[in-house]
Each structure stands twice: as structure tokens, then as C-alpha cells.
Amino acid sequence: MNDIQASEQVWNPLGYKELYRDLFKRHLTRQEHLLSKKRPVGWFFSFHPSELIYVFDVVSAFPEQYSAYCAARGSSVDLIDTSIAKGYSHFLCDYFKTTVGSIVEPEKATKPLMPKPDFIVDSRALCVGHHEMAEVFAKYYGVPRYTVNYPYWTPDSLKNVDELTKEAEWAEELYVEYTTKRLHGLIEFMESVAGEMDEDKFKEVFKKSEKTSRLLVEILNMMMAKPTPGSQREIGDLVFIAFFVLGSDYAYEFCHRAYQLIKDRVKRGEGVSDEKHRLLTFGIMPWHSLSLYEYCEKLGATFPVNLYVNASVHLVDSSKPFESMVRRSMHFTNATYDMLDSVVRAAKKADIDAALLLENTGCRITSMIIRPLADTLREELGVQSLILEAPQCDARAMPLERAKTQIEAFLESLS
């Protein structure tokens, strides 16, 4: 047993597990209820304005969330192999490959399967990959598809964005206007598949979304407290709320309770463990090996900043719903690397002393920004990074024991 293993400590999570259980239960109940009423099923992707799912009372399915579920339950590897056997490339998004596998060989997939779509909505608020995979899914099912074009932000189109709220000092009007019009078009499309929109409901859902988004931002702000109050095993799942169910009652109720828990924890000055190193982390979480975060935290390496989770949240202004929907796209992974300045500000605020960066094989968006991010952290803050290859659904490229050894060596070097 080496020194680091010997120093394993007590792990003290926030206690969100029960809240998540309740959240998922209510979400599934809603889905079943709407399915029984024969409401249309839509397939969506992260950064989609999830509020519209609740405005139109449609059944939502998210290939990314379903694939993460398959990874956590151990079926994703077989599904990925199925997709490769069908001719899709190995170096594509794990979520895409897992979903294709579940379409082609559903018997291999974790149940319950996603309901078959009646329509698909894609966007490029994060990646062109969403657009590309939506095409493939739409072709498999022969269903209509709608695309929302968001811009890829550059320094001449976006200035001074807050890393958490995504509020910007300035955004190019031409791009905001076009995206807004596409979003209006999305509403028309949703009306064509799910019936006329109820204006009052629209306002009500966005008010709920605003309240929820404020709580999400606060929770992530409080994660930067010293010592780090919560575990990434709990915080990581906030992406489910921010990406997929923002605008629902249960999302708000979850966040309300989660906010209280973390607020009390910070007030008491308690941490998730005996903090020795404060790490920034980025990359889609390896859903097959989430215990890695717990392992790190028990070693005293906590994660006050998870840029992947931070990217999923944005501040909703219910008086400007369309502007808010556009704001969803103003995260550093959808921009030239100039926007890493917002990351540096967050890292300074959180007083981090190292970074754990996950290269998600097949995901160009997260993987190609990893080295510039590591270089920026080193040059601007003198912070060293450990880069691990960690596909989000394929555990074969990331044996847990190997990852642990690399992390231990990295932490030793920090000490």
C-alpha cells in the first residue's frame, strides 16, 4: 500500500442521491403518462431548449442521456461494437455509436429503451455531431427533423461571457437574430407535430426555468467554497437537470432542496473530504467509471470546478425567453479558445491548484480543446494538468485501475 492509498479518508457526499431518485421517478412517471396519452415522442440533444418539451407536453428522449445510462449499466460496449460492425467509424461520439447499436440490436441494450421518435430536433449549440447523428437517426426512422443553427462564437461576435451564467457583454446581433428566428421556427415545427402552443404555459414554464437556473448557478458557485462541499458523483448529474429537464416542476423542486443542502454544508464549513488539492476538471464524465471521482475525493483531491457541468447551465431570463435560449450556446466549448479567459477567471476564483482533464475519444469538441486548456492553465496560473483518455461510454480505453495509478502519481507530484 503506498502513501496515498494509506491516506484514504472518509467521504462525505452532500446527500443528493435520494433527491435524484425522486427526480428520476417523477420524470419517468411523466413520460409514462404522456406515452399512455399517445403524445408525440421527440428525440433531442443537449443544449436543446428543454423548456419547450414541457410547454408542448411531448415525451422527450435524449440519446446522450440514454447512452450514459447504458454505460453505467454496462451495455454500451456491445452497442458500440454493433455500430462499428455496421460501418460507422470508431472515432465517432460514443453517444452516437451506443444509440445506433440500440436501434440496430435493441436486444443488447439496457431497458427501458428510448421510445421511437415521431420527430427529431437537432442543433449546433455544442457540436456538428448532433446534426450529423440526427440525420442518421431521422433516416433510420423516417421521421421529420428540425435544425436550430447556433453560431460558433468568435472574438468578433461575442465579448466577456460569464463562465456560469453565460451572460455576455455583447453578442453579434446578426447571429442572435438568425438563431432567434430559427427558434421561432422550432416552435412552429413543434406546433406541427404536437399541437398549438399555449402562450400562458410558455410563460409559466420559462418562469420555472428561470428560478431553477438561478439555483443551479448558485449551487455551482457554492461548489467553489473552501473546502469543496460536494462530490462530483452528485454534481456531475446536474447536467441531467440543466440539459434535459430544465423547465419541469421536478427540476425546480430538486434544485430547491439541493441548494439548501449545499448551502447548509458551506455554512458549516464542511467538505466532501479532507481537502489537500483543489482540482478543476473538464470532459464528458466517464459514465462507466464514476467511482473515479469518489476515489480522488477520498485521496483529498476535490473538484470545486467541473467545466463540463458549468457548460450545461445558463441563466434564464423569463422576460426574454428567446434571448435566453440563444444564451445556452455561449459556453467556452462552442467558441474559439479566446473564451478560455472565462475559465481562467473561474479557476482563479475557485483557487484551484491542478486540473484533471478527460479526453473523450471520438468527441472532437471536448478533446480538441483539452491541450489548449491545459496550456492556458499552465501559462496563466502555473497550474499543471493530467490528461486522461476517457471515452464517456467505452470503458475499454480507460481501465479504472490504470486511471487510478496515473492519478495517484499526479497527486504525488503535486505534493
Place this chain on the structure above:
Amino acid sequence: MLREPFREFYNIFSRKERLREYRKNGRKIIGTICNNVPEEIIHSLGGVPVRLIGEYENTPLANSKAPSWMCSYARGVLEGGLSGDFDFVDGIVGATTDDTKLHLFSAYRFYVKPSFSYMVQFPYVNDELSFEFFTKELRRFAEKLSSFLSTNFIDERLEKSIDVYNEFRELCEKLEELRRDDAPKITASEWMSLMLASNAMLKEDFNSMVSARLDELKEMDGMKDYRLRIHLSGTDFYHLGLLNLLGECGAVVVSDDLCTSAGYYSGFVEGTDIESLAKRYMGCTACVMTAHPGKLSVEERLNFIWQRIDESGAEAIVILKDRGCEVCGHQCPWIVMESELPVLVLDLDFPLSVEQYRTRIEAFIEAHGGG
């Protein structure tokens, strides 16, 4: 393997002497990283549009800054920037056409720091709203670039540039007749040397060179001893070694949909203004991204491929599937599934071990070729 005058064209691409000469004469070199960048705008403002292509067997510098599984095209461009081989490039222009190109643009800006950069925002839907947006986006691009080049955007100059580029497209069509002939006069690698040269010099100079040699090309001996006429499918491919191998094995390439070839020059600008330009670039059906409402871009691309096959009399398809190319990665199975012709898929990993492909190509030609 290259005969004259193709050797001369290839040297223009590989030596980059013309580009350095243009620069010496005060022209700015604007590198593009996607075939969908509207070069006519750059050209009309006095810049020299150049498709950046890095010709490397290995890309150690790029691999230290980006994942090694990234497509070979992107790694080649990054290697060129990081190594200083692209020191003649004053600015770069990208397009939001795939994720790799988005981040190649960002990485190039971040590490190489060109004096100018612009990302052309492409709509993915070919409708009226998007057309209006894209026209404004092209005007925005023209404004930013004209500011960098200290010149004004003038409609008449754009009209002239459109003429130059349409002449280039017309010449490509004439050349294409030569490779579609029953006895094709241009081999695959010779064809690619023309395409590469067209990306490494001003189009008017390329047009003059080709026009002057067109009769000579028409008189060249055609190939009669081939066994299979093939259509090449893929994206940013430019490896002459593999193209030579196809020829050695008895295949003759009579058409393609590559971003470095037909995907680049196909489609005329029908008009003289920026609206016409927007229409042409949004309608590039070889492009993966943009489709008409209610359509899928993969279907539009398939139609483009079938049409080229009809026109060229191709008897089989060879797909060049770069292991890191997301476009090939998503679309390749659909070409295989929907093709009525035999298809050979070559998974390409770079550096390319050409000999490893020989057996597969030979077997494919043995199975489907005549003679």
C-alpha cells in the same frame, strides 16, 4: 508516376513558390480550411485564397496539440502551421461545416496566431430565411476582410472574381470529360495534381496554364487497359500514393465527390452579386451540412454521387474513409447500403501503408472488373 504537364502542376503545389512570389509582390495569402469558404470574396478584395493542405507522413507537432485520431487533413494543416511551413499565410478562414474544422480553426488561431481569421457561419437549412442570413454573413465576412486588407468591397470586383472562378469550374468540367472518356486521358494522381495546383495559385493563373495545355491534354494517349471504372468517395483526400496504387491494380478513376476535387469545383455561380454567391455555396450538394427543408443532407449528397456516377459510367465505388473523419464516419454506411454498384471501403490511417491496401484493391477489381 506523373507525366508532364502534371508534374509541373504538382510542383506548383508542393513548392509553394508562386504563393511566396504573390506575397513578395504585396498580396496577402488567405488560407482556407474548408472547400466551402467562398473564395471569390477573398479574391475580389485582392487577397490570394489558398486551400491549406499539409503534406506530411507524420504529424508530431500536431499530435502534441490535438488528439492523434483527428482526421489527417486537420493534422496536416496544424502541422504546417506549427512547423512554420505555412509562414507565407497571413490569415485563415474556416467554415462551420464540421467539428474538426471548427476546432482546427480555433487551434490554428490559438497556436499559430495568424494576423487575420474569420469563421464563416454556415446555415444547415437551405431555405429563404437562411439564405437571407447567409447573404448578410458573407457581407460581414467581406467587411472584416476588407478592413484587414485595407481595401473596399466593390461589386464590380466581385463580378470579375466570380467570372474567374466560373471559368475555373468550366475548365474543370472540360478536364472531366477527358477523364470520363472511354479511354481516360488523365490518371487519378494526375487529376489530383491538377486539383492541388488549383489550390496553390491564383485561379486566373491556373486557368491560363490549363487553357494553354488543354489541346495537349486532349491529344494525350488514353488508357485502354484498365479493368474497372470507379467513382472515388470521400472528403479531404489528396494522397497520390494511394491513387497510383488504384491505377496499378487496374482501376481508373472517372469521377469523385471529394472535397479536394468535385466537391470543390462543382456548381456555378449563377449571377454576379453576393446573393448569387450565397446561393451557390448553400447549394453545394457535396457538402454534408446544408439540406433543403424536409430533406436530409446525406440524401442530397447521395443524389450528387449517383448523378456523377451516371455521367461518368463508373462501375464501382471506392470509399476513402479517413479513420478520423466524422463526415465519412456518419455517411459511409449509407453509401454502402444504398448503392446499386459494388463498394469497397478503405479505412485510411495515416501515415498510409499503401501496400496494405494492395491486396484488397486487387481482390475487389478481380471480383468486379472486366478483362
